Amino acid sequence: METMSGNAGNPPESSAPYDKKKGGGMTMYALVAIMLVVGLVVGYFIGASLAQPAQTNDDLDDILDRGQLLVASDTTWAPFEIYNATSQQYEGVDIEIAQRIADELGVDLVIKPLGWDAVLAAAQTGQADISISSITITPERAESVDFSDPYYSANQAILVKADSGIHTLSDLDGKKIGCQLDTTGAIWVSEHLVQTGNVSENDFIQYSDIPSAVASLDVGTVDAVICDTPVAIAYAKDTHFDFRVAFTIYTYEDYGVMIAKGNTALKYEINRILAEMKDDGSLHAILVKWGCA
Numbered sequence: 001m002e003t004m005s006g007n008a009g010n011p012p013e014s015s016a017p018y019d020k021k022k023g024g025g026m027t028m029y030a031l032v033a034i035m036l037v038v039g040l041v042v043g044y045f046i047g048a049s050l051a052q053p054a055q056t057n058d059d060l061d062d063i064l065d066r067g068q069l070l071v072a073s074d075t076t077w078a079p080f081e082i083y084n085a086t087s088q089q090y091e092g093v094d095i096e097i098a099q100r101i102a103d104e105l106g107v108d109l110v111i112k113p114l115g116w117d118a119v120l121a122a123a124q125t126g127q128a129d130i131s132i133s134s135i136t137i138t139p140e141r142a143e144s145v146d147f148s149d150p151y152y153s154a155n156q157a158i159l160v161k162a163d164s165g166i167h168t169l170s171d172l173d174g175k176k177i178g179c180q181l182d183t184t185g186a187i188w189v190s191e192h193l194v195q196t197g198n199v200s201e202n203d204f205i206q207y208s209d210i211p212s213a214v215a216s217l218d219v220g221t222v223d224a225v226i227c228d229t230p231v232a233i234a235y236a237k238d239t240h241f242d243f244r245v246a247f248t249i250y251t252y253e254d255y256g257v258m259i260a261k262g263n264t265a266l267k268y269e270i271n272r273i274l275a276e277m278k279d280d281g282s283l284h285a286i287l288v289k290w291g292c293a
């Protein structure tokens, strides 16, 4: 009785251990349940943030604020990026891809025509938001910039005059070869023909752009020009010249959009748009339109 009165309003002491035990059991279940729920919620957010990176304060914000997407491109490379003097417009596969990216982001497209070396540096130096210019994804380049997922596969081709005696790789021995400086074609010739001694250093002429190399081929300063397959094929078809593609060198290159390093949100958007263009057939349609598929 004493105990009971002393414990007025509280459970009898005798039952306290039982109550505590019972209460302790319930707390455990509740705790486990809460931990499960918390785990699920945290897991969901981690998963969501992995799938869709939180928008960091990077170039994507600048693009959206500015209302313009600045795209660097060496627009001397038909049929991927070329200035059409008649329509006074930039056109080609890459220009249409750039337009779609701008459209999807809801901003205007501004093409920044730059020399090839500047195009390769533009995303990093901030001269443009991205570079789209038939840029081959290479491990060396990927050390200093980021690339989107691949959107086109190309190889190298040897362009010659229609009446040239060059038909196979060994026919290039001792010949004069032209290319665009700092392209994958230039690197290929340097590694496989110049460093091996098949072509002399002096006979390997690197031009700042491909039209200059092709003009030299036309007047006979060089015997062959190396460039990406779609470009060589377009020149071979061009009735202003009398060229043919002598042969293809299978380098299995992938073109990607160049983005400054660490621009996760922008890269995510570009990859999303490229994937959409692959899925909805519009990328294929663009390639067909420009004779590249």
Ligand code: ARG
Pocket: 073, 074, 075, 076, 077, 081, 116, 133, 134, 135, 136, 137, 180, 182, 183, 184, 185, 228
């Ligand atoms: N795909 C080659 C490379 O990345 C050549 C690209 C040249 N592009 C251009 N617009 N000139 O090296």
